[in-house]
Amino acid sequence: MTTPLAAAPPVTPPRVAILGGGITGLAAALRLQESALAIDWRLYEADSRLGGVLQTVERDGYRVELSADNFLTREPWARDLATRVGLADDLLPTDPARRRALVVSRGRVLRAxxxxxxxxxxxxxxxxxxxxxxxxxxxxxxxxxxxxxxxxxxxxxxxxxxxxxxxxxxxxxxxxxxxxxxxxxxxxxxxxxxxxxxxxxxxxxxxxxxxxxxxxxxxxxxxxxxxxxxxGARYGLFVAPRLGMQQLVDAVAARLPADRLATGTRVGAVTRSDGVWRVLDDGQRELGQFDAVVVTLPSRAAAAVLSGVDPALADELGAIEYAGCSVVCLGVHQSQITRPVDGFGFVVPAVEKRRLIAASFASYKFPGRTPPGHVLIRGFVGGALQPELADADDDRLIAVVREELADLVGLRGDPQLMLVARWPRRMPQYHLGHLDRVARIEQLASEHEGLELAGAAYRGVGVPQCVHSAERAAERVLERLALLHSSGKRG
Structure with missing residues (x-):
């Protein structure tokens, strides 16, 4: 009589935590999801929505971008992501007739x-x-x-x-x-x-x-x-999804299992012991145990969650400075602009001593952004050179932008739409020595098996660079997990 063989223990797939649900975190999740290696991943996002700074809102017939309104195709990464999620036919080029930059010069808006x-x-x-x-x-x-x-x-x-x-x-x-x-x-x-x-x-x-x-x-x-x-910029290489940047966010999220996307969940810390990463929420409750962690948070938030793992790494991450700005979005009838511009917008030199960084005529770039006969203008206030202006209340910010536009393009009357988006400390500043700091960060992070960093803080602030950073981080995780799987080891 033969003794039956004992049943093999069930093989549990490796687990990966992704911290942050902006476009970087979403791109990393999609890369893991597409892998031939079965991965049990979880994404944690503190906000109630996915997409980070990429956000499109519909208001009174206007389609308004609250931050970036396009991405560059000189590098293929964002365009390839859009193609993989079914948006290839929905990418709109900029209007060729207006592909020029304007600059304020001695109080006048002129062509660069x-x-x-x-x-x-x-x-x-x-x-x-x-x-x-x-x-x-x-x-x-x-x-x-x-x-x-x-x-x-x-x-x-x-x-x-x-x-x-x-x-x-x-x-x-x-x-x-x-x-x-x-x-x-x-x-x-x-x-x-x-x-x-x-x-x-x-x-x-x-x-x-x-x-x-x-x-x-x-x-x-x-x-x-x-x-x-x-x-000014290579406008012929810019594209945007037909329905706005939110369409890209939603298309990526739609390819991911909803039960693995935990919004409204703020990570407070990660720890590592016995080869296992533990992710804790801001109340120090354990969210799960993982074989790898991909941190796509802004560098200062990354520093906070990693401070218990590596204080030196956290110090380097926390040393990356950020600037912020506020975006005032105004929807007006085209007749209210008494001195129309013939470009996508204008930038303002600091020597002009004005209260605008730039103004973008969003509806001149792409169709379908406004009701017929109307114009959508976005005024940018604050930045590293005038940070105090970005902190003014909404009424003051709207008044500042209206006054500047009245002087520069002859804006008259009350806007139909008035909307303020605030992005405090959201733009990483690549100050002198930045690449040396990033090299130190990458070296310190490499000393912790299963830890990957990705996002705008390191080697590029644009959407394509964030996508590329995410996919490279995910691929490094997959390479490591495949190696552990082949050797029969975990952790």
Whole structure:
């Protein structure tokens, strides 16, 4: 008589916790969900909704973005994510007729020189003809190829780099407001290596930004042609979901099991012992035990939950500074704008001493954002250079933006829609030495098996960079878990 074999113990799938339900956390969850390796993952989000700063609201016939209203396709990661969740046919390009940046110059809204992209003039004549720059400023810019390249490889601020290569006036009138519109940052502290390394590389390899632009290096012929006619940013490479950025959030979330998405759950700490990660809520109640943890929280929140695991890591995370801004959204009839603009919006140099960072005419970028005959304007207030303005109450913020728009574009009458979105301390500031700090953070995190960090705080603030960061973190987790599975080990 043969003795029956004992039943094998059930194989439990590895468990992974994802902290944070913004686009980074959602992208990490989707990558785990798509894996051939069965993963029992859980996502924890403190807010009652998913998406983080990406949020679209419908109000009185207006489709209003409360933060980012598009993403860049120069890097494929966000576009590929949208395609995987079924949105490929819903991505709208920007209106080609308005692909230009405007800048406030001595109280007037003017076109930025055609072909001037952030810090590199693609064409000489539009810059020389531009009323934004004085004759002295134009001559200094024209002398850029004669400026010797910097031999020191130490990090340099955006302000220092731009003044050195392009001159003070070009920095103050063009570079500072264009960069400020992206990072809401102080360019005196902003790191070139962390934010615009391509220009550092161009100086090193060509000795001149002008010579690098004329060479067309790092660009396809189509990109080079487009940039010769665009200003400020590469608007031809921006897209948005037809129904707004919320559509991307909702499409990703719809691909995920709802019972694994825990909203309204604030994580207070994580601990690790005996190879097991324990996630605790803010009341120190255990939410679960896991083989790996992917932390996609802002770096200061990440520092708080990891302080008991690694104080040195927490200190480095907490040292990354953040700036905030408030967004005032106004819906008006087009007849109320008595001096219409012919671009997607305008940026405001700090030397103008105004109370706006920028204004975006959102309905000029993409269709379907307003009722017929109406315009949606978003005014940005605060940032690193005027943080106190962002903290004003709603009535004061609305009044400030209306007064500025009345002066700059002739806005008259009462808006049909008035909405304020506040984002305090939500934009990471890539200050001098940022990449060195990130390298230290990554080294310290690598010493804890199963711990991954992802998000805007590290190597890119845009939606594509956040998606890429999330997917790389998830893939590292999968590689580790697959290795443990093949060796028969866990933890």
């Amino acid at each position: 020189p055609e072909g001037f992209v952030l810090m590199a003039p693609q064409r000489a004549w539009p810059v020389l003809a531009s009323p934004v720059l004085s004759l002295a400023g134009k001559l200094r810019l024209a002398a850029e190829p004669l400026v010797p390249p910097r031999r020191d490889t130490a990090d340099e601020s955006v302000a220092s780099f731009a003044r050195r290569r392009l001159g003070r006036e070009v920095f103050e009138r063009l570079v500072q407001p264009l960069v400020g519109g992206i990072y809401t940052a102080d360019p005196e502290r902003l790191s070139m290596q962390a934010t615009m390394p391509q220009f550092v590389r161009q100086e090193r390899e060509h000795g001149s930004l002008v010579r690098a632009a004329l060479s067309g290096q790092d660009r396809t012929s189509a990109q080079a042609k487009a940039e010769r006619h665009e200003t």
